[in-house]
Amino acid sequence: MGAKGAVSPSFEDALAELETIVKGLESGKTTLEESITAYTRGMELKKICETKLRDAQSRIEKISVQPDGSIKTEAFQTE
Secondary structure, eight states, X not given: OOOTTOOOOOHHHHHXXXXXHHHHHHHTOSOHHHHHHHHHHHHHHHHHHHHHHXXXXXXXXXXXXXXXXOEEEEEOOOO
């Protein structure tokens, strides 16, 4: 896939496909060429998942109630 203009799969679809690829590679029942192709696709899917997670994380806001009862929102920070 990787072609410009191609529609990126949803996070869930990319993760499901990645899990299928991993199971196939772990089975040891693929040829070397199939394994290389699957690995390459798996790396593309990994990047898609990471990008979608980063995008989602940047949209999440932490909501907290202040001592005076007011509500404050701030960007979510990872630890």
